[in-house]
Amino acid sequence: GAVVSQHPSRVICKSGTSVKIECRSLDFQATTMFWYRQFPKQSLMLMATSNEGSKATYEQGVEKDKFLINHASLTLSTLTVTSAHPEDSSFYICSARIAGSSYEQYFGPGTRLTVT
Amino acid sequence: GQNIDQPTEMTATEGAIVQINCTYQTSGFNGLFWYQQHAGEAPTFLSYNVLDGLEEKGRFSSFLSRSKGYSYLLLKELQMKDSASYLCAVRGGYNTDKLIFGTGTRLQVFP
Numbered sequence: 465g466a467v468v469s470q471h472p473s474r475v476i477c478k479s480g481t482s483v484k485i486e487c488r489s490l491d492f493q494a495t496t497m498f499w500y501r502q503f504p505k506q507s508l509m510l511m512a513t514s515n516e517g518s519k520a521t522y523e524q525g526v527e528k529d530k531f532l533i534n535h536a537s538l539t540l541s542t543l544t545v546t547s548a549h550p551e552d553s554s555f556y557i558c559s560a561r562i563a564g565s566s567y568e569q570y571f572g573p574g575t576r577l578t579v580t
Numbered sequence: 581g582q583n584i585d586q587p588t589e590m591t592a593t594e595g596a597i598v599q600i601n602c603t604y605q606t607s608g609f610n611g612l613f614w615y616q617q618h619a620g621e622a623p624t625f626l627s628y629n630v631l632d633g634l635e636e637k638g639r640f641s642s643f644l645s646r647s648k649g650y651s652y653l654l655l656k657e658l659q660m661k662d663s664a665s666y667l668c669a670v671r672g673g674y675n676t677d678k679l680i681f682g683t684g685t686r687l688q689v690f691p
Contacts, residue, residue, distance in 0.1 A: 496677055507667060507681040508623070557622050561677055569679065571615075571622035 487558030
């Protein structure tokens with residue numbers, strides 16, 4: 465149980481275009497999902513916390529108008545990278561916490577974004 | 581500020597024991613996690629410590645000392661498949677689920 469999926473697993477897009485990444489909890493409900501970014505050989509950096517039915521909370525330095533997060537249901541959160549630039553190329557990982565659980569986050573398999 | 585330190589790289593031999601240390605200075609503390617991450621994949625949960633002491637789970641054990649801001653992950657009977665990055669993460673407080681990750685330790689196991 466506690467499986468989180470992400471789609472797509474890899475995406476290549478041209479500079480200036482927008483890309484949407486989906487994060488789904490397959491067998492549980494997640495009131496809270498998290499979006500992380502990981503650059504090569506670096507650790508995970510939290511971008512934002514996504515709460516179902518409310519606005520996302522962004523970490524300092526993350527542009528909310530560039531990284532649009534929507535958490536429309538208890539099993540789906542989306543991250544849209546708008547007007548992508550090459551410096552946005554990274555590994556984007558989501559995680560989800562089971563509604564009512566105490567602590568554990570379950571991570572998705574990640575999405576490799578390359579902006580050319 | 582928030583600071584979590586781990587060694588960048590470690591090497592060990594198959595069958596040996598390795599200890600990966602993590603020190604943290606955070607504004608709040610409500611638990612420490614260890615995750616394993618293979619290259620290009622998402623992290624997988626290894627352990628969670630919220631009280632002082634040692635938690636043992638098979639070949640992996642994790643220790644926490646809250647007064648010292650210190651944890652370690654102990655891997656026994658190393659296997660080649662244990663070559664991965666090991667991430668230490670702190671949950672920052674009672675009213676947050678946010679995890680603050682350390683830089684990660686890349687472990688290479690040699691035959």
